[in-house]
Amino acid sequence: MKKKSIEVNNPLDKWREQLRRGGLELAILLSVSSTSRYGLEIIRYLQESTDLVVTEGTIYPILGRLTRSGVVEAEWVSDETPHPRKYYRLSQRGRKHLDEMLDHWNAYRGKIDHLVETAGRI
């Protein structure tokens, strides 16, 4: 199986990478906020619904970190699927965490947009 890799050539691409990374954790938490999803499913979900490219080498370490810190809860499901899947869902703590992240996202977005309006065009 070919693995998707992310092309980073010029400075603009590099910046796009950096911006994408900024919202990565938020995007992942949103993916498991209303439904539980397993690793590859999250990757596909983000790709399909928002064009956000995330690879396995990225998502598994992050999910591990989030599980260890109690923001998400993981559960193995072996029945009914050929391959065992590890389903993640937001914990109660995670819900609070996500709410604060959303507040901050709104504030941050406002700051950048404000900058664009005031400093941006001539």
Added chain:
Amino acid sequence: MKKKSIEVNNPLDKWREQLRRGGLELAILLSVSSTSRYGLEIIRYLQESTDLVVTEGTIYPILGRLTRSGVVEAEWVSDETPHPRKYYRLSQRGRKHLDEMLDHWNAYRGKIDHLVETAGRI
């Protein structure tokens, strides 16, 4: 003189850091897009107009990189001020660069917001 340092304690703070870094280069370029500004002035400008905290150890390397890649142009001004200042302003290439960044910022913001609306609340 006391130097401001950025506190990073809990996972939420860490994430805030990451998000802030994502938009850093955009914020800096916006700061020098309509007027030329010098290093410390950019720091103060961002602080005052948007609450975005940037330190000297962050901004000077970035400005150097942006200058080297031709996105901004730098000019020393020694007259009329007690201390010589290095003024930065967007180059013509930088203008195109910034426009593309703004396009991407709008798209990215839309993607995250879309995620919030579709995946977010129960």
Added chain:
DNA sequence: CGTATATACCTTGTGACGCAAGATATAATG
């Protein structure tokens, strides 16, 4: 006169983290 503070710039070392590239295991395909 010294020394403390402010303004201005720059550099070095380190830590954090995404992620490409691997590995493992099982099931279905042909």
Added chain:
DNA sequence: CATTATATCTTGCGTCACAAGGTATATACG
């Protein structure tokens, strides 16, 4: 029985922000 697909996980590297230092000059204070 080799290949492809699904599923997870780990290692090692590269990048980059940034704290903590440094230099130089000007003003303020007693």
